[in-house]
Amino acid sequence: MFGFLLTTLSAAQPPPPVTTLASALLKRVADAQVSAARVDLAAAERAAVRVAADPFALRLPRLQARHALSDARAALQSALFAAQLTTQDAYFGVLEAADAVRLAERALEHADTTLGATQIRFEAGAATVVEVGRARNALRGATRDLDAERTRGRLATAQLAARLGMAAETLSLQEPTTDPVVPKLGEVLARSQNNQEVRAAAQALEEARVYLAGVDNAFSARTEVEGAQVAFRAARTALAERRRSVALAVRSAHSEALAFRDALQAAGDADATEEAALEVQQARFDGGSISRLELMQAELDAATSTAALRRARHELARTVSGLEGVVRGSAGVFASSDAGIFTEGVDDAFGE
Numbered sequence: 001m002f003g004f005l006l007t008t009l010s011a012a013q014p015p016p017p018v019t020t021l022a023s024a025l026l027k028r029v030a031d032a033q034v035s036a037a038r039v040d041l042a043a044a045e046r047a048a049v050r051v052a053a054d055p056f057a058l059r060l061p062r063l064q065a066r067h068a069l070s071d072a073r074a075a076l077q078s079a080l081f082a083a084q085l086t087t088q089d090a091y092f093g094v095l096e097a098a099d100a101v102r103l104a105e106r107a108l109e110h111a112d113t114t115l116g117a118t119q120i121r122f123e124a125g126a127a128t129v130v131e132v133g134r135a136r137n138a139l140r141g142a143t144r145d146l147d148a149e150r151t152r153g154r155l156a157t158a159q160l161a162a163r164l165g166m167a168a169e170t171l172s173l174q175e176p177t178t179d180p181v182v183p184k185l186g187e188v189l190a191r192s193q194n195n196q197e198v199r200a201a202a203q204a205l206e207e208a209r210v211y212l213a214g215v216d217n218a219f220s221a222r223t224e225v226e227g228a229q230v231a232f233r234a235a236r237t238a239l240a241e242r243r244r245s246v247a248l249a250v251r252s253a254h255s256e257a258l259a260f261r262d263a264l265q266a267a268g269d270a271d272a273t274e275e276a277a278l279e280v281q282q283a284r285f286d287g288g289s290i291s292r293l294e295l296m297q298a299e300l301d302a303a304t305s306t307a308a309l310r311r312a313r314h315e316l317a318r319t320v321s322g323l324e325g326v327v328r329g330s331a332g333v334f335a336s337s338d339a340g341i342f343t344e345g346v347d348d349a350f351g352e
Helices: 023-028 032-053 059-123 129-164 185-194 196-215 222-286 292-328 341-349
Strands: none
Touching: 032 059, 059 129, 059 196, 059 292, 185 196, 185 222, 185 292, 196 222, 222 292
16 A cells, blocks of 8 residues: 655755655656657767866866756756656545545435435425426436546546556545644745745856856956946845745745645534534434435535645645745756655666
């Protein structure tokens, strides 16, 4: 059996996405972007080796080669990160489809029982033909809904199985039961300083500084020196702007995560209320004060609230993963101190 493992976060570790794949599963994910990123990394490594071995290579080309290699590594990490998020979403999709099928089955059972009761009432002269027709139509609609949910469930399972390279019938999924953790704002803001977009801007500034140092001498034309100075100032401004924009994006994503955490709390409260109501209805049914139909409705309401709670947990996990993506940047760079199951897969990708 396999499943997503909810990582327990410590204050000393920058949190990876809250919901993570075991590394063995991550390696099985079939993703064209991951394959392409590995090819690009190999090419960047070869180019870096060539430049390093060139005794005539200048400082700037050497620096650019190192940056290109760093970017290629980041691109591979980004592809692995994106593959994880896509697979996580597919995994949750299968779980949510299974919940939808179970709810549709309960709804069908309720509609069938309602039709039977309505027919009995009709035969006793207590219900009209119209009421019987409505109950029959409700049963037909519930049957169609169940068929549609089963079809969607089979499709979702097939998509996940295809991503993992496994047979659909061999999948055995676990429902996460621990609420995802929203990291503190200060923590994610601090880690966003290693954001890939910020790092790219910092690299551009470093290259501009090296170029300026190389031309700022008595042997260079004045226009060339002035151009290098302008480029350096522009790169410095771009880095400051990038840091500000990333901080704003992180704050926005963090606020969204907090909103989904509140929604999860509300869903939990609603589920607890429905479970309590079901207990009351069960006791009343056992005592003979309500009908089987009323108990079935309470069971359906409780099952619906439980499914809503699970979906809210999935949505929070998706949102926290999205926050992590914003923190890491477009290339989803992993900080060197990242720990956990997902980063094992990244290390393996680099052969470390």
